Amino acid sequence: MGDTLTRKTLRAHLVSGGALSAGLDCTVSVDQILVEDATGTMAAMQFEMLGVDRIGVPLAVMYIDHNVLQIDDRNMQDHRYLRSFCDRYGVRYSPPGHGISHYIHLEKFGKPGEILVGADSHTSMGGALGMFALGAGGLEVAVAMAGYGFDFVCPEVVGVELTGELGIAVEAKDIVLELLRRHGVRGGRGKVFEFFGEAVERLSVSARATICNMIVETGAMTAMFPSDEQTRLWLRSQGRESDFIPLAADADAEFDAVERVDLSVLRPLVAVPHSPGNVVAVADLPPTPVVQVCVGSSVNSSYDDLATVAAILDGRSVHPGVQLTVTPGSRQILQMIIASGVYETLMKAGARMLEPICGPCVGIGQAPIAGAASLRTFNRNFPGRSGTAEDQVYLCSPSTAAASALTGTITEATGLGPLELVAAAAPDLGLHEANITRVLPEAERRNVQIERGSNLVPPPLPEPLPADLKARVLIVVGDDISTGDMAPDGVIAMSVWSNLAVCARFMFNRLDPGFHDRAIDWGGGIIVGGENYGQGSSREHAALIPLHLGVRIVAAKSYARIHRRNLIAAGIAPLIRPAGDTTDEGDEWSISGLQAAIAHGHSELTVTTRDGRTLVLGIQLSPAEREILLAGGLLAQVNGVSRQLAIA
Structure with a gap:
């Protein structure tokens, strides 16, 4: 029997573990590390405790995208510590406001066939480029970054066959919401979801990124798409076509389980409070007024997502009872929506345009009114995550968000007909080079003094478990x-x-x-x-x-x-x-x-x-x-x- 893409990728990186059987320990070598500032300070301090002189992987990138509001000096203390840590140990550094880790990593660094480990649960988004990409805790990431490999328990591999075509106002977000409707927040535990089928070739990389980002809400380890023509086109748009290699499961691959999703029968879906697994059809909701609609942030902040919202809002105004916010995923996406006119369309419709950071997704600004519905294109609606303890957060696609912003009630966009998106302007490929630091030469690295503010306190070292x-x-x-x-x-x-x-x-x-x-x-x-x-x-x-x-x-x-x-x-x-x-x-x-x-x-x-x-x-x-x-x-x-x- 043939092999899955997941097991092919793991086998190519296997250090120990042999059979790659589900439930057994294995260790793989790591190509890339992703860290962000919220988890990064603990990861960095524990990396220092390992006593190594530099990173032991080909690439590691630190993204400052969470704690950037700087209501006092503690955020900036963290940033200066992380910048000096990166300079000292050979990590690249993306500064505050440059964008969200997952989108920048897709744009600049993701490579088919490589293993990416990140100190952020939504690192799984890298699976959109045919990577085995998974989130982990800061210490496990620090250990991998030091060159010791990554240890984990091998997953089951579930093949998800996609067939048919998406209907009007049905999007990639509805595909992953359908999987959450089936599995809830526990059904994916111990699994990798690997996508195949004739409909896959019609999904763009940004659509695949939405699915891979949010698949972890099922409890899954990660998700993978093949590296195909869509992947090549994405890498070409980013000036990285040389990174493309075709990758896919064998035609006779043996999955641990297989399920099928017929895209042609999907309808717009929404996750109701207080779990991503509480999924129902938008049409089955009772009339639900909303006071806030938030688009973008960690997921659904690609150019296509924002252009979709703009196409629905074009020439219209947001309902007077609704506050609409839009968060691009990166400065590159921000530049593209400005150049194409999408930014102006959104602004004229009444949207508040936010800088490219995680922001409201993690309760950093835009906390909603207690008890009132806030509709978001985000990935989580756990109680209090928005920054309001008694929140009522719903999750949906960009089309549903835009239609609801117009009506003031959670609404399907199916009645608006097919959308004609504004063509994307060419991305400014120099933005990342201008803003993300390079690795310093070794002689310079050794002279870097790490800056530690009073807010930086190393974690405790545990004693061995007691006998009794x-x-x-x-x-x-x-x-x-x-x-x-x-x-x-x-x-x-x-x-x-x-x-x-x-x-x-x-x-x-x-x-x-x-x-x-x-x-x-x-x-x-x-x-x-x-x-x-x-x-x-x-x-x-x-x-x-x-x-x-x-x-x-x-x-x-x-x-x-x-x-x-x-x-x-x-x-x-x-x-x-x-x-x-x-x-x-x-x-x-x-x-x-x-x-x-x-x-x-x-x-x-x-x-x-x-x-x-x-x-x-x-x-x-x-x-x-x-x-x-x-x-x-x-x-x-x-x-x-x-x-x-x-x-x-």
Whole structure:
């Protein structure tokens, strides 16, 4: 039988792991690293702790696209630290306002057949160019950036056959929303979605980017499209046609599972609060007035997306009860919409034009009114992510967003007929060269002094897991709790992500404002969660804060992939809580033989509670994950191995 594109790419980079069977450990070499400023400061400080002299991969790029509002000096402290870090260690640096990491990386750096690892969950967007691109926590990215490769558990590969043609006002966003309608936010866990079929050749790279960006909301590791004529045309437009190579799954490729999407039967879809998995047809919604419509940011901010909105708004005005914002994905896209007249059309219609940053996608500005519907072309609508605790955020395509901005109610754009988009102006290919730094010569790098403001505080180093543990349950939370509830979005909380002691004050604040002080008073404890604990962002702060507060185990019914790995990297054991457990906050747990159970490959251990009950927790860890926990976390393990190699 033939091979999938996913396994071909992994096999070409395989360092260890052999069979690439789903569920087994493997290690791959990494071609490219993507880091952004919100996760970048912790990743950079942990990279420094590895003691290497420069990056150990061909390319690493740092993008300043999250914390750029600069309401005080802490954002700029972070930026100056990251700029000097990049100069010192050989990382390229994209400054504030130049654009969002994912779009710039597609424009300037993405290459078919390469492996991209990024400290941002939506790094998966690189799959639009035939890359194996996946998000990870900052420490795992730092380790990969240092040249140690990337370790992970091999996924299943699900083939998604696309057939038919998209109808009027049905877009790539509706394809990925359809997959979310089928799978919810948990059904993709442990999987890569690989797209094939006759309809694929009609999807542009920017359309594929939308699907790959948002596929992680199913819980999936990533998505891949073939590298084909669409890829070649994209690379040619960026002056990089020499980077093109044709890549695809074999005609007789054996997928672990196959599903089909007939594009001709899709209708405009919308994800309703408070999950990307709550997907319904726009036509099936009750009348839903909106007060805000936001287009662009991390996803759906390509030229085609913004030109689509402009075509619908052309000669019309935004409803007087609606605020419309538009965020281009990069300065290159901004230049293109200005040159083509799209910018002027949007502005005349009443849109607020924002700079190319993540912005409202992560609660940095444009927080909506509590309880009122905000319709966005973004990728997440978790509670409070917008910056408003009691928000009501809906997710949709650019066409639906534009039609709704005109009517003031969530509306299909199908009645507007086929759209004629304004032809794109040629991109200014010099913008990236003028704004993204080059790697300094080695002699200059060694003389760079890294600038550390008072906001930059290195994370703690964990002690090895204790042999036995006795602690109280600090909090019990429900299903689908996101990392945004642990390290919140928004301009205030995100400004202190470089200082865990301050950032910790925000953990679980939306759910339980007393959590932080209780953890301090009790000297640590245990976090108990439900299904899909830690969904969403790759922010490892959601694991480092519990470590800072004295948490050494989390017990949840199941975990999101990246957060689970972040817990392990931080030296915190992610244990499996049984169905029917009725643990309460304040319960005291005693665990005998915690360290031994992990060391000896046990699949469960027993908890004894203060009132005499027993509780059996599952241990679902691969051999490599057990080794990390026993070493005291990933940093301790890598440093220990590197010291042994140096001695040898």
